[in-house]
Amino acid sequence: MHKLISGIVEFREQHFPKHAERFRELALAQSPDTFMVTCSDSRVVPDLLASTDPGELFVMRNVGNLIPPATAEGISIGDLSEASAIEYAVLVLKVANIVVCGHSECGAMKAAMARNPRPDAPNLEKWLHHARTAAFRLEHEGALDSTLQPHDQLSQLNVLVQIEHLMSYPIVREQVAAGALQLSGWWFDIASGNMYSYERASRSFAVIDRQSAERLIARLRDA
Numbered sequence: 001m002h003k004l005i006s007g008i009v010e011f012r013e014q015h016f017p018k019h020a021e022r023f024r025e026l027a028l029a030q031s032p033d034t035f036m037v038t039c040s041d042s043r044v045v046p047d048l049l050a051s052t053d054p055g056e057l058f059v060m061r062n063v064g065n066l067i068p069p070a071t072a073e074g075i076s077i078g079d080l081s082e083a084s085a086i087e088y089a090v091l092v093l094k095v096a097n098i099v100v101c102g103h104s105e106c107g108a109m110k111a112a113m114a115r116n117p118r119p120d121a122p123n124l125e126k127w128l129h130h131a132r133t134a135a136f137r138l139e140h141e142g143a144l145d146s147t148l149q150p151h152d153q154l155s156q157l158n159v160l161v162q163i164e165h166l167m168s169y170p171i172v173r174e175q176v177a178a179g180a181l182q183l184s185g186w187w188f189d190i191a192s193g194n195m196y197s198y199e200r201a202s203r204s205f206a207v208i209d210r211q212s213a214e215r216l217i218a219r220l221r222d223a
């Protein structure tokens, strides 16, 4: 907390003056083109990892980057917070992309795999039900990358399941079908600093480096 408070002063005195004009523009409106859904984990810092600036990413972070699926009427079966963020991003901000980003060594994935539930954390236990489909799939269909630790295997599959949950929202399906919205699955490896993108063709996560970035950007242009 000490660092946090000193950091506020550092931002106020050193960083804000450098970006004052940008913040003045942003004060009245935002128009990010991407909605990123990622984990609350302190090691996953979207603006740092993607070198993005204020106003460029609309972000939702929660435990395990989970999205409760919707009913046929588009109502979340779980918490309303995630559904609200989806509606705001799609209908108001009209983002062109939604990225679901999981990560290595995710505590939520480890908890989802634990055989003994925690009676002292009933909310967490209930929340992690949204990762259950991924756990089932890992058990019955196997991992995308069997060289990873089991919780990382789950984390990768969980990204794909949460994209399916996103697609359970009619407004998301409609925009995707209209070609106005693209969904991507990413996975961040903390130790190496590598970000991976899910490639449907190879059914695997491939590192985003200079070469593959060009391919990904070209795909966005074609979409």
Ligand SMILES: [Zn+2]
Binding pocket: 039, 040, 041, 063, 064, 065, 103, 105, 106, 107, 108, 109
């Ligand atoms: Zn996590």
